[in-house]
Amino acid sequence: MGEKAAYEELEARLGEAEKIIKALRSGQGDAIIGDKNIYLVRLKQMEEALQKSREELEIRVQERTEQLSQEIDQRRSLSKRLVETVEGDRREMAMYLHDEIGQMLTTLRMELEWSGNGTGEPNGLSNEKRERASARILEILNKVKDVSRSLRPGLLDTLGLAPAIRSMVEGFKEVSGLRVHTHCNWLDETIDPEKSLALYRIAQEALTNVAKHAEATEVFVTLIRKNSSFQLSVEDNGNGFNYDELEKDNSDKGPLGIRIMRERAVLVGGDLTVESKIGKGTNVVAEIPV
Amino acid sequence: MSIPGTGATKNETIVLQLFVAGEESHSKIAVNNLREICDSHLKDRCRIEIVDVYESFDIALENNIFLTPALIKVSPGPRITVFGNLSDTSEVLTALQFGDS
Numbered sequence: 001m002g003e004k005a006a007y008e009e010l011e012a013r014l015g016e017a018e019k020i021i022k023a024l025r026s027g028q029g030d031a032i033i034g035d036k037n038i039y040l041v042r043l044k045q046m047e048e049a050l051q052k053s054r055e056e057l058e059i060r061v062q063e064r065t066e067q068l069s070q071e072i073d074q075r076r077s078l079s080k081r082l083v084e085t086v087e088g089d090r091r092e093m094a095m096y097l098h099d100e101i102g103q104m105l106t107t108l109r110m111e112l113e114w115s116g117n118g119t120g121e122p123n124g125l126s127n128e129k130r131e132r133a134s135a136r137i138l139e140i141l142n143k144v145k146d147v148s149r150s151l152r153p154g155l156l157d158t159l160g161l162a163p164a165i166r167s168m169v170e171g172f173k174e175v176s177g178l179r180v181h182t183h184c185n186w187l188d189e190t191i192d193p194e195k196s197l198a199l200y201r202i203a204q205e206a207l208t209n210v211a212k213h214a215e216a217t218e219v220f221v222t223l224i225r226k227n228s229s230f231q232l233s234v235e236d237n238g239n240g241f242n243y244d245e246l247e248k249d250n251s252d253k254g255p256l257g258i259r260i261m262r263e264r265a266v267l268v269g270g271d272l273t274v275e276s277k278i279g280k281g282t283n284v285v286a287e288i289p290v
Numbered sequence: 291m292s293i294p295g296t297g298a299t300k301n302e303t304i305v306l307q308l309f310v311a312g313e314e315s316h317s318k319i320a321v322n323n324l325r326e327i328c329d330s331h332l333k334d335r336c337r338i339e340i341v342d343v344y345e346s347f348d349i350a351l352e353n354n355i356f357l358t359p360a361l362i363k364v365s366p367g368p369r370i371t372v373f374g375n376l377s378d379t380s381e382v383l384t385a386l387q388f389g390d391s
Contacts, residue, residue, distance in 0.1 A: 016354075024357065030311040030314035031314060033350050033356055
């Protein structure tokens with residue numbers, strides 16, 4: 001092929017290539033013929049399909065979010081009702097123990113003591129036995145009072161959170177043998193009773209956990225009034241444990257006691273964090289807005 | 291419209307090959323446009339052959355067709371290719387060298 005012919009052929013091919021590009025640019029091409037395949041030109045349709053599926057996805061995400069939000073609300077309200085039921089039951093039990101059983105035991109003890117006062121009733125019990133029985137009843141009475149108090153802290157209603165917690169801590173010290181220090185930087189402020197009870201129960205649960213699991217020797221219970229919140233912290237010098245903070249966001253994970261404490265805090269608008277490292281003790285902190 | 295200066299006599303048949311891709315939209319439009327152009331401007335002189343690249347892939351390759359729709363004027367010469375859906379009639383006629391010179 002001569003040079004001129006070769007040049008003309010090249011020009012012809014370039015001309016054709018230009019036409020193809022022009023047709024593609026003006027959006028008039030259907031399909032590109034490859035060596036072995038046919039490729040459909042679908043840009044506009046693909047864009048539209050993509051846009052449509054994006055819109056559908058957004059709608060579905062929104063619906064799902066609303067659904068989840070509703071589920072969370074439902075669970076929260078169920079939680080709240082459960083807590084109210086439990087507290088109600090405890091109140092009733094506390095009252096029953098104190099009023100009925102406590103009363104019966106006191107009466108029994110009094111009758112036992114009078115029977116030794118020479119009022120005329122022979123009953124065959126020696127003084128020693130009578131005294132022992134009386135002491136035994138006193139023991140039982142005190143235990144009943146303890147249980148009643150732990151079920152329903154009367155001090156909470158009458159004197160407030162700090163005194164109630166100090167009283168609880170005294171009882172805890174006796175039973176556990178641990179050294180417990182309390183510190184509170186407010187005394188007289190009245191707190192909403194629901195929040196007060198929540199903090200009391202969290203402190204109670206946290207101390208129970210220390211006694212059961214921590215193998216600690218010292219515990220610090222701190223109540224701090226901050227600018228716009230109350231903070232309760234229960235810190236021990238025990239074993240600590242591997243608590244991954246990330247797990248707290250997943251409501252199905254984490255030890256049950258911690259989940260319950262957190263739920264109590266959340267129900268009154270607050271939150272609970274747990275810091276713990278193996279060998280470095282544990283610190284449970286509840287923060288509740290004023 | 292007359293057919294001046296094409297090298298074709300009045301009775302010479304004009305052979306056109308239209309390469310399409312099945313039922314794709316531009317291909318269908320091209321088919322309709324071509325029929326109309328032939329009916330309106332090239333009365334009775336047109337022989338249209340529609341080649342579906344899905345069915346006759348090798349013919350498309352032989353003819354070096356890279357894009358559909360593609361219209362080839364087979365005869366009378368020279369061989370000319372037009373790409374696109376043939377919506378602009380005067381442009382098509384000019385490209386095929388059927389326009390007023």
